[in-house]
Amino acid sequence: MRLFSLRICLALCLAQLAVCAVAQSGPGKGRVTVADAIEMTRLGVASYEDDSATDAALYSPDGRWFAVVLKKGNLRRNTVDYTLEVFRTDDALAGRGPARVVKMSSSSNRAAIAGVKWLSDNRTLLFIGETPGRIGQIYAYDLSSRRFTQLTHHHTPVAAFDASSHGRVIVFEADPPVTDPLASPEVERNGFYVTGENLAEVMLAGSPYAKYRSRDSRQLFLMVNGRRAIRMPAEDGIWPNLTLSVAPNGRYALVEALVRDVPKSWLGYRDRFLHEFVAAKKAASATSSVEQYLLLDTRTGIFTPLIDAPKSWEHDGFLWLNGGRSLVLSKAYLPLAEVSGAELDERESKLYAIEMKLPSHTFEKILEGNAKATEWVASSKEVLFEQSNRAIEAYQQRGAGWDKVAGMTVNPERDRPRVTYEQDMNTPPKLWITNPVTSQRVLLQDLNPQFRHVCFGMEREISWKATDGHWVHGGLYLPPDYQPGQRYPLVIQTHGFDPSRFWIDGPWNSAFAARPLAARDIVVLQMGGASGDAQYRSTPEEAPQQMAAFEGAIDYLHGKGIIDRERVGIIGFSRTVYYVAYTLTHSKYSFRAATLADGFNAGYFMRVAYPNQAAEPDAVNGGPPYGTTLSNWIEHSPSFNILHVKTPIRLESYSVAGVMEEWEWYSLLSTMGKPVDLVVLPHGTHLLVKPWERMASEQGNVDWFTFWLKGEEDPAPDKRALYARWRKLRTMEADQK
Structure with missing residues (x-):
């Protein structure tokens, strides 16, 4: 698929897209929702999600079998449901389905099936399995007898493992016991000395959330010949x-x-x-x-x-x-x-x-x-x-x-049939198998047949020039019924674009909601990067360069008649929270609404609350916030320039401890009477996993941007209090003008 650039007549391309969109939105097709993203079936092995990945099969040593792990969210039960499908290679080439299927579900942030490994006997699979109410343990599954054997009985979840080819030596990692060393009779009597804890750890001590302390690393265990596992202490x-x-x-x-x-x-x-x-x-x-x-x-x-x-x-x-x-x-x-x-x-x-x-x-x-x-x-x-x-x-x-x-x-293993997980920006993933001798391709599985009844709209790759002159690329999501010449609101999702991937929400499950926003007639830009980004990382130029990319995108899309530059929103997640915070406090461009989700903001409070992580805020702000480099903070740090914020802000935190990262902005904006909303998902993780938490974050952003960019409200009864609060924020915003 060719790269769209300024040198191509975008108007003709958009006209073609409109035709495609009309074709997609035929009779009986509904618009895509956040639920479609959550309940989408995809590969269930983490490494596959880090790449556009193509090789999807895990072959037995003799090549006669292969395994594939799949997963999907279950909104009704708030679980992530996994399947381990085992195919006979010859049957798969003939178009037949799996010979064995193992199903497990997780109600935690952990995978229900993980770390799948074949043993050298060609019939035994090892993996970590978990079900609601039963923490993750290592299991062996025998294909011949279809029997499960639980190999570990550890008192905390097994998080990772590997085994020798014969399975007699297993090394595994387990979560440390849930303890709160700061809550004890001795501490109650004498207090305690802070010996390296960060502020979140001190504040959570003795509370119901003490288990979210992240100070203790995983513990390592060795198990030989099925005997009791022995801990291997590591400094x-x-x-x-x-x-x-x-x-x-x-x-x-x-x-x-x-x-x-x-x-x-x-x-x-x-x-x-x-x-x-x-x-x-x-x-x-x-x-x-x-x-x-x-x-x-x-x-x-x-x-x-x-x-x-x-x-x-x-x-x-x-x-x-x-x-x-x-x-x-x-x-x-x-x-x-x-x-x-x-x-x-x-x-x-x-x-x-x-x-x-x-x-x-x-x-x-x-x-x-x-x-x-x-x-x-x-x-x-x-x-x-x-x-x-x-x-x-x-x-x-x-x-x-x-x-x-x-x-x-020449490697004999390379002559095995290739099982591929294929997708592109506008094509949902499917599993294919290719015969290495005849090159014949067979559709192994259409993972999401329900998508035939969903209208997604179109995404196209574009490139533009940032306001500082460097070139940037990204993916542009258009509403399903896009009309050339009509100016739409815009939401910028700040990083991670990959033209080889099909995404409903975006590169991650946290905050981003590209296609559901497009379904509400909002154009969404999924930002990519520029070739020179790395040289600015961890320097005072990192955020200004990204701000220039956001500004250039607004200029480009407005100049092409696609967006209304007075109705622009932006979502920062993780590292790019800093980019958005910097832009909102330093750019002359107008942003109608913003979300800062669970990330690094290079602020003063974060710097003092997490002293062991001071290197990064010091690097991007030109030194520590005292002495001769204090003036650098006053110039660069978003929190020191928060008075300039004119944008309604939604803050998201995915743990109780993570509130520390958002608190500076919430506190300052609140005391200044500026519109700010903070949602805390206390049992979440940085990359959200559980369906209800994903719904709270992703659908929350669909509602937030639809409210601020279009003035629309969801009439659902359970959202009345939400919109009543947001209308008060809108009144606060009006009072600031």
Whole structure:
């Protein structure tokens, strides 16, 4: 699909879109709603949602079976329902459905089915399973007997795991026990000393919400041959979404951790972001934001650093070789100790792919640069690397070293049928299977047949010039019955555009609601990025550059006759809360309404409430808020310029502790008599999971922007109090003028 730009006559394109929209909105088709987004079936493995992903199947070692995990929200029960579907490969190629189906549901923020792994017997699947009322544990499912066996009986939820290929060695992470060490008879008598807690942790101590303290990292356990699991104490922090991998032979486990005591020598690495976090000040008891690989010896239970160097910030990639006797690390830093001269200079500034030999912890360089290790071909002892331009290179293990191989490596596993999860901006995802011999494609599953009766409107990719001159791209969602020449309200969703993805709400389930807003005759712009964004990250230029992109989008769309620039709304989520806050306090452009959802705002209160995270607000504001750099805060910080806000603000917080992040704006705007609304979802998580919480956030924003941009109210009886409050906010806004 071609990129729309200023050099293309947009008017002709929009006329074509109008024809498409009319065709979509035929008889019997309803307009899309937030419920459609929540109840949409999609792949249920987290890594698939991080990419546009195409490979959807998890094959058994012999290739005769494959598994697919799917999920969908259930609004009636407030659960997320998962299915593990297991196909015979030959049956799938013939168009037949799954041979085995496992169903589980989660009423928590955790997945009901996660971490699916085949064992080497080709009939056993391991996974974490959870149902309402029963916390997540590791299960084994035997395809032949269709029997489940619960392998763990841990007293807290199992959050992640991996196992050796034969299943006899299992390493798992579990949530720490729900305790409140600050609520005890001793504390009641003597009080307590603050030893690194942030303000939220202190305020929640002894309250019903003490369990939301996030100070304690996950705990790691080792289970061998089905015996009782033993805890493996780690000094460093084991947090969600970090690597946990057991060698195929079970001898070692690779564990990614956040370092508690960062070696000062690591200041020698020249990567700006790494240097920032190595240098950051923190409480002695807190973990840093610097990552390192640890190696767990499953025979001795001893942790050692895999390499005396931090893990790079990039998604690096690693592979076990020869059953687990060595590892290939890509995008790896090398140790700075005991080297000098040109070698030291290179190690400070470059990344490498290396083979790390075990148990000696000696390494061999394979290649220099950012290539990512993707595949180990055991038959030819070759590792395949993907370069930044997607080119594939093969390196072969020869004696003690590695040589680049000319030509493409043949891997028998690559001849398996490919199961793909296919979608684009305007096509909902479907599962296909392709025969590698005949290239014949068979539709495996239409995941959402109900969408045949839903009118989505159209999305197109566009690009425009920001007011500071740089180019930006994004996706433009048009109402289903879009009429060229009519000016529509606009809502800007601030980041994450991907032209290969079909989204109803947006890149994440929190706050964004693109197509439901478009269904209310509001044009929505899903912002992407610019090629130079990274150079401004964590500098005082980060927010001004993004503000210029928002302003340029308004100019561009208004100039093309698509929007009414006096009716513009904007939603910031996570990091982009800061961009929106900065824009609302520094831009001369008018915004009719805004949402700031669960994110970083670079404010003074956030800085003092979370001292261990001071590095980021200091970086974007040009230094700490005292001494010679105080004037930088007065100029840059949104909270120091909040007097300039003229926009009604909706604030969203997805935990009790998270209210700290929104409180500065809520308090200041309230005391100044400016319209502000704060909704707290006390049991949520940053990326909202549970259907009712998603509905509160996403539908709340549909109602909020429809009210402020169009003056419309939902007549539902349960929303009367909501609109009564918003009408009072509108009166407050009028009094400010």
